[in-house]
Amino acid sequence: MTPWTTKDIPPQTGRLAVVTGGTGGLGFEIALALACAGAEVVVAGRNSEKGSVAVERIQRAKPDGAVYFELLDLASLASVHAFAGRLNGKGKALDLLVNNAGVAASPTRRVTEDGFELQFGTNHLGHFALTGLLLPLLRRGASSRVVTMSSLGHRGGKINFDDLQGEKEYKPFAAYPQSKLANLLFALELQRRSDAGGWGIMSLAAHPGFARTELMANAGTSGIMAILNDLLAPFASHSAAEGALPALFAATSPDAVPMGYYGPGKMFEMKGPVAPAVIAKQAKDEAVARRLWEVSEKLTGVSFPAV
Numbered sequence: 001m002t003p004w005t006t007k008d009i010p011p012q013t014g015r016l017a018v019v020t021g022g023t024g025g026l027g028f029e030i031a032l033a034l035a036c037a038g039a040e041v042v043v044a045g046r047n048s049e050k051g052s053v054a055v056e057r058i059q060r061a062k063p064d065g066a067v068y069f070e071l072l073d074l075a076s077l078a079s080v081h082a083f084a085g086r087l088n089g090k091g092k093a094l095d096l097l098v099n100n101a102g103v104a105a106s107p108t109r110r111v112t113e114d115g116f117e118l119q120f121g122t123n124h125l126g127h128f129a130l131t132g133l134l135l136p137l138l139r140r141g142a143s144s145r146v147v148t149m150s151s152l153g154h155r156g157g158k159i160n161f162d163d164l165q166g167e168k169e170y171k172p173f174a175a176y177p178q179s180k181l182a183n184l185l186f187a188l189e190l191q192r193r194s195d196a197g198g199w200g201i202m203s204l205a206a207h208p209g210f211a212r213t214e215l216m217a218n219a220g221t222s223g224i225m226a227i228l229n230d231l232l233a234p235f236a237s238h239s240a241a242e243g244a245l246p247a248l249f250a251a252t253s254p255d256a257v258p259m260g261y262y263g264p265g266k267m268f269e270m271k272g273p274v275a276p277a278v279i280a281k282q283a284k285d286e287a288v289a290r291r292l293w294e295v296s297e298k299l300t301g302v303s304f305p306a307v
């Protein structure tokens with residue numbers, strides 16, 4: 001089969017998309033490809049200077065496109081509310097939400113503005129709250145989709161309900177996989193709830209394999225992980241544009257299915273053409289997904305409709 005590329009994206013004209021972390025890395029590539037396919041794209045990020053640069057680059061590639069930046073700091077519930085408030089204020093149906101932004105493996109325990117452990121708070125709780133607050137607009141969209149970015153790392157993850165925020169013991173390489181497992185549990189549970197509640201949205205997940213972005217550098221990773229990263233990168237990684245393809249497939253392909261999880265199909269899913277990805281057993285645990293959902297509602301104060 002011919003590998004799926006951005007040329008296979010169906011026309012997105014008339015569709016409104018929000019891409020979190022659209023200012024850099026995979027998110028920028030996702031925003032760029034969606035805009036080039038005709039979507040109106042909101043590049044959502046925490047850094048307005050990076051936002052302007054990203055928008056300018058996309059406008060150069062698609063001069064007649066509709067793309068703009070909106071401030072969104074997922075490590076601040078106030079910012080998530082403000083962003084969602086502005087979008088809800090415009091009242092336009094939202095056809096696609098790409099929950100992409102993320103931080104990885106902070107060497108020391110850091111917290112969000114609301115006191116959540118940084119990775120759990122940003123990668124999972126921020127997106128959980130954002131999706132809940134944008135649900136009315138998503139429900140208004142025609143065949144709307146929510147795509148949540150997970151990671152190969154979810155396979156090593158465990159939701160530690162006794163110490164979700166790493167307060168008793170913080171281990172960077174447990175906190176990141178936990179947050180990425182939470183992303184996948186959320187994506188699957190969102191589809192179950194949409195089906196049960198008749199919300200009419202399609203929820204999918206993706207992972208980029210091993211893509212060359214700023215993720216590890218931003219994490220300030222050092223020691224064995226940094227060495228491993230540098231050793232593996234030359235042969236096991238691919239570009240950010242290639243790493244963005246599974247999420248773009250999930251976001252746009254008519255062949256993508258509800259609860260589908262997509263990643264690169266070669267080299268233990270680290271690179272290669274888009275293919276269905278392996279979902280670890282713990283990500284399929286519906287009891288854990290329900291419990292995580294309830295805890296996330298309590299922590300964020302954002303409730304989805306009961307089902």
Ligand SMILES: NC(=O)c1ccc[n+]([C@@H]2O[C@H](COP(=O)([O-])OP(=O)(O)OC[C@H]3O[C@@H](n4cnc5c(N)ncnc54)[C@H](OP(=O)(O)O)[C@@H]3O)[C@@H](O)[C@H]2O)c1
Binds near residue numbers: 151208
């Ligand atoms: N690269 C990989 O190999 C890999 C592998 C598995 C999964 N992933 C996942 O892919 C996603 C994208 O990562 P990437 O590789 O593209 O990394 P990246 O180059 O570091 O980009 C991350 C993006 O997220 C944004 N971001 C971080 N914290 C944020 C916050 N509090 N609020 C709003 N935006 C925030 C960053 O904004 P700033 O520019 O302001 O920092 C940036 O735009 C993440 O969810 C990551 O876990 C990546």
